[in-house]
Amino acid sequence: MDFIQKGDPDISKPLLIAAMQDMGDVGSIVIDFINSNLSTSVFREVHPSYPAYVIDNGGYIDIPEEKWDYRYAKDIVVFGGGSGQPSSTEELNVLCQDVINVAKKYSVRFIYTLGGFHTKSPIQGEPKTFVTTTSKELTDQVKKLGILTTPEASIITGFNGLILGFAKMNGIQGIGLYAELNQPKLPQYRSAKSIIKTLEKLTYRKFGDTSELDSMAKDVEEHSHGKNFDSDQSYSM
DSSP: OEEEEOOOOOOOSOEEEEEEOOGGGHHHHHHHHHHHHHTOEEEEEEEOSSOSOOEEOSSSEEOOOOOEEEEEETTEEEEEESSOOOSSHHHHHHHHHHHHHHHHHTTOOEEEEEEEEEOSSOOOSSOOEEEEESSHHHHHHHHHTTOOBOSSOOOOOSHHHHHHHHHHHTTOEEEEEEEEESOTTSOOHHHHHHHHHHHHHHHTOOOOOTHHHHHHHHHHHHHHTTOOOOOSOOOOO
């Protein structure tokens, strides 16, 4: 992987929100929403060594120009968004360690990550967001805020789970937020909105007007009505 430093922001002890594209695009939707609403600025870029896929344009292919940004605004660092994740476990580990290195450089106290929680049970009303943390003590504090924790034991794969493990190994507190979704092959804007609202409760700060996510969710639902988007994946975070 190539890491390109484009600046050195004057920030200290910010919170760090890091997530990549996952099931239902939840990670990307939330990260892109925060970057847009907080007008964050790029200070570091990550370029994968090899593409994880190619794009078939109907007779000829293109190689995607993937990259992931570290961005910042006042008291916050945001990493990820965009499309895709590293194509190998080795690159995923290297990337997670880089996020930790950046967190240490700027004395980050908390790392937040987020993604989708695939459930086959029909979602009643708005999707719920479940939280897991890097320690039992931190989970107890979260519960006092009235926030739901993950309902059962499971394995969390991909960046949006593994980064919590790297945080714990490096003595940084971490919280993962995972929102319910039924159709992982469709963009899940309502799930993303649920995470943003829960994140605001945890961080005591606002990230912007989420009404645009409601509009996008309605548009997706209208265009997908009657179509079958079943997936063979049982869960995702």
